[in-house]
């Protein structure tokens with residue numbers, strides 16, 4: 001699957017993305033937001049990139065964000081807890097550091113929303129954002145996500161508790 005925007009496009013994972021996924025998943029710098037506590041094995045990553053990427057089967061879908069100009073990979077969008085009956089899905093996003101603050105996350109989320117509405121037929125998207133993640137809060141609230149509640153001391157990382165906000169956008 002390929003979903004095209006002006007400056008970026010979204011595509012599904014292929015087996016060739018093994019090193020890319022390994023680099024993201026096993027980078028401790030990303031573990032605070034991904035809730036990862038230890039590296040994935042090569043076998044787990046191999047199975048993941050070789051799986052059929054069917055959101056109806058796995059209830060989740062990873063989309064790779066690429067630049068339209070040169071096909072360079074700059075990040076990924078994660079759709080999770082997809083529940084077609086309730087027409088809802090969760091969203092998470094990561095943009096590689098050198099490409100941040102250029103509007104790419106915004107574009108990627110708007111494209112993903114279009115895909116969710118038109119193809120998955122959902123009517124709401126939610127996300128969980130740690131209360132100290134200022135840029136992510138700015139990103140999602142600017143795009144119309146409303147904070148529903150704070151989950152106090154919800155997330156444990158590096159021996160410390162963090163509050164987490166639950167954000168929702170209805171279409």
Ligand SMILES: CC(C)(COP(=O)(O)OP(=O)(O)OC[C@H]1O[C@@H](n2cnc3c(N)ncnc32)[C@H](O)[C@@H]1OP(=O)(O)O)[C@@H](O)C(=O)NCCC(=O)NCCS
Pocket residue numbers: 033092093094095096099100101102103104105106107127128129130133135136138139142
């Ligand atoms: C959060 C994240 C996805 C934002 O990606 P991005 O491509 O830099 O975001 P955008 O460029 O689309 O900017 C979104 C908003 O945040 C602001 N912003 C982003 N980075 C900023 C920075 N370094 N300084 C000031 N503002 C910043 C932008 O100005 C923009 O606000 P605006 O709508 O008022 O213009 C990125 O920082 C990231 O990958 N962080 C690590 C993973 C993470 O926290 N993911 C979210 C989990 S819910």
